[in-house]
Amino acid sequence: MGTPESDPAGGTPRTRRAKRPTMEDVAARVGVSRALVSVVFRDAPGASRETREKVLRAADELGYRPDSAARVLARSRSRILGVMLTVRNPFHADLVEAIYPEAEQVGYDILLSAHAPTRHSHKAIEALLGHRCEALILIGPETDPAFLTEVVRQVPVVSVGRRFPDTGVETVHTAEAKGVRQAVDHLVALGHRDIVHIDGSRGAGSAERRRGYRKAMRGHGLAEAARVLPGDHTEESGAAAARRLLDEGTMPTAVLAGNDRCAIGFLDAVSRAGVHVPGDVSLVGYDDIPIARLSHIELTTVRQNVPRMAALSVRTALNRLEDPGRAPQEAVLTPELIVRGTTAPPRTRD
Amino acid sequence: MGTPESDPAGGTPRTRRAKRPTMEDVAARVGVSRALVSVVFRDAPGASRETREKVLRAADELGYRPDSAARVLARSRSRILGVMLTVRNPFHADLVEAIYPEAEQVGYDILLSAHAPTRHSHKAIEALLGHRCEALILIGPETDPAFLTEVVRQVPVVSVGRRFPDTGVETVHTAEAKGVRQAVDHLVALGHRDIVHIDGSRGAGSAERRRGYRKAMRGHGLAEAARVLPGDHTEESGAAAARRLLDEGTMPTAVLAGNDRCAIGFLDAVSRAGVHVPGDVSLVGYDDIPIARLSHIELTTVRQNVPRMAALSVRTALNRLEDPGRAPQEAVLTPELIVRGTTAPPRTRD
DNA sequence: AACGGAAACTAGAGCGCTCTACTAGAGCGC
DNA sequence: GCGCTCTAGTAGAGCGCTCTAGTTTCCGTT
Incomplete structure (x- = not known):
């Protein structure tokens, strides 16, 4: 035998x-x-x-x-948190990295599901649901609210960076307007009056950033000077905006980009055209992604509090799990202007 | 009732x-x-x-x-492929996006597990194993070979971009030397002789790229001119190398960066110092990440065949699953030089 | 009308765990 | 010597599915 x-x-x-x-x-x-x-x-x-x-x-x-499968099956609670991210997005990567330890601390496992051009967010969410996640954390989801409303019926959903009013989705996001205001205040204090905003179109938080920009400009009596250029949250759109301003000869003294990636595209395009930052034009980004800190970029930007966002996402999910009856929460975090090397007083024109 | x-x-x-x-x-x-x-x-x-x-x-x-858990438990085969990636790495993101449809086609689900500063690759791998993945695809893993040897005993492992000789790990990677040779040939054909390579240190594929560079230079009778600068696969290292060359006044006529991120860091740093690419110095990257294609970058680079790498990773895993007895395979893909805007003949010095 | 066989459908035994209810025995006060 | 509590350990019923080995139904044949 x-x-x-x-x-x-x-x-x-x-x-x-x-x-x-x-x-x-x-x-x-x-x-x-x-x-x-x-x-x-x-x-x-x-x-x-x-x-x-x-x-x-x-x-x-x-x-x-x-065996996780057997364990999950036998347990009444799976102790799994599902996280959806756009795998290309560096800001999402930051968040995911911060979420892991946070979840571990409260005894939860993380299941990742990628949203990508080749994979619709519905599919990513279905996969998480199929794995019996107790709650979902969706990072900057570009998902149909009607679909989310359905999902919320089954499991608590926390959206990071994007609000879904009246869907039952919990939200953790930054006080965008406050961040933009700090940026505008900083630029105005430096002496800028001609400040252009490159829009983020449908990107997470961009509607609020746009509104915040207009309001801040108004607050400084600069309503007339406010200019919003179309764009989105990619490097390409920053570069395109730069080219447009260069071509039209309407380069302002300062630019407030929709996010860091957009800012970096802008920075790159103007640098190669011989326009200096911050000598000729000041530039402020948004997010403070790791690349913004690099010595050759030194981007002045509005930092979102990533560790806190991660912690709050997990907390919010757990709270809702403990008390399913409570109303959906909206956690708003205060951003912080990080002044680095891309902002300076405007060149005096004589 | x-x-x-x-x-x-x-x-x-x-x-x-x-x-x-x-x-x-x-x-x-x-x-x-x-x-x-x-x-x-x-x-x-x-x-x-x-x-x-x-x-x-x-x-x-x-x-x-x-319910996936119940399904996996009841099935003898889980039909799940585990994928480990470094969540920050854009090249990894590309691969993951390509792997999803590939796996779906053969009826497999994908489980993602992130390697990050806050999460050791061992932990990421353990998690996948716990979920009963039938095989693992590790993207550019910086994992201890001894540990992998253990893992291979339990499940087929495919490493993308990094070789693990004598461990039983299957490999899918690019013929780095070939790619580098194409790049050097291109530069030499343009008239460059002073070509510097910025090293990728322990990054996936960099040892082979370094060797390939030396060999290619030798092939053109440029052994004496070969110069390797320390660096790694980040933007920061490209910028640092740029500063060093600028400071020392030893800027070559062409630079071959360890990868695209490094190239972009270099590009940015020299642009801001008023040095023009490709006017003053030509630049070649490696990987062809999406950002390299952008209009304001237009980086000449060596493209790794991402769709093919993804397809082969999945295939290799499945093949091994079907025939566990066979020797570990090594799939080597041919890279392709993509000539864009950052390379040109050297400025004639007179 | 009886038969054969394919198609449609069912019973029930797992898969590898968790968890509730239970038992055995040790220690202890009175 | 009795009951009591406590700790260490066990039995066994699920969790929600898959899959093998049937059983039933419904045809077309002869």
Whole structure:
């Protein structure tokens, strides 16, 4: 017959992968019940120190690893948080990185699902739902509100950076208007009056940034000077805006970009045209993505509080889970202007 | 008592989320067995057209969605491919986007796991293993080979962009040396002789790129002229290299960056210093990330065949799954030089 | 009318866990 | 010696699905 013990390690050496060991195998090896092994792996009370060690050792020898699928199925709660992101977006990447430790701290696993040109956000969300996520955190979702309304019926949904009024979706976002106001105040304090805003069109937060810009300009008696250029949240649109201003000869003394990527596109395009930042034109971005900090960019920008956004997203989801009856929350974070090297007083024209 | 039917929709309206419906519920509603509903959802033969429609309709009305955990548990094969990526890396994002449709085509689901400063790659891999992935695709993994050797015992592993000799890990990567040679040939053909390479240090593929560069220079009788500057695969290192060349007054006529991000950092730093690309110095990147194509960058670069890499990663994993006995494969793809706007003949010095 | 066979459908045993309810035995006060 | 509590451990019923091995139905044949 052969000893059962010799099986997992040896098996048919490399031709057939050994069947993965289960709790049963670990239990048999130690000579205890399966339930006790479960206790040990869940770190639940009810096993002696000695037993714990024996079980853990046996598991290690066998190469045992708990099966998430079985675990999720057996548990009433999955302890999984689903996170949807646009995989290309560096700001999203920042958030995801911050969400991982946050979730771990409260004992939740994270399941990632990518939204991409090749993968509709509906599909990304369905996948998360199929995996029994207890709650969803959607980063800057460009999703149909009607669809979200459906999803909210099944599971708490937190949207980061974009509001979905009257859908039951919880929101964590930055006080965009406040950030823009700080930027405009800073530019005006430096002496700028001709400040152009490159719009973010349908990008997360851009409607509020646009409104905030207009309001801030008005606040400084600069309503007449306010100018909004079409654009979006990509480098390309910043470059396009730069070219347009260059071609039309209507370059202002300062530009407030829709986000950092847009700002960087702008910066690049004007630099190559021999226009200096901040000598000829000052520039402010939005988000403070890692690249903005780089020595050769040194972008003055409005920082969103990423660690706090991550923490709040997780918290909000959990709160809703604990109290499903409560009204959807909207957490608004205060942004912070980070002054770096792309802003300076305007060149005096004489 | 109450009719069971009124439960799912109504329940306790908003205070308590309705328990999610199961196959049993759908079966009961249609008046068939659970097994038949399973058949319909698996798209397996054995159900009449009429029944399929009824089942699908009932499922829709109930808001039924198959439970992945239960499905995975019940199935002998999970039909899940685990993908590890560095969430910040745009090249990784490209690959992931290409992998999704590829996996879908062969009936596999994708599970993403992020490697990040806050999350060790071991942890990312463990998570995938716990979810019973049939095979792993690791994108540019910076993982300990000894650890991977262990993992390979349990499941096929495909590494994209980085080789792990003698570990049993399958590899899909680009013929780096070939790409670099094309770049050098191009520059030499333009008349360049003073071509500097900014190194990628431990980044995926950089050792081969460095060797390829030296060899290509030698091939043109330029062994003496070969110069390798320290760097890595970030914008910052490109900018640092630029500053160094600027400061030392040793700016060559052409630069071959370790990758596109590095090239962009270089481009930005020299542009701001008033040095023109390609007028004063030509520049070639590597990867052809989306940003390289932008109108204001127009980076000449070596394109890695992303769609093909994605397809091959999936294929290689499946092949190994079908024939676990075969030796680990190494798929080498041919890169392609994309000539854009950052290369030109050197300025004639007179 | 009886038969054969394909198509449509069902029963029920798992998959690998968790969790509730239970038992055994040790320690302890009176 | 009795009941009591506490800790360590076990039994076994699910969780929601898949899949094998049937069973039933409904044809067209002869």
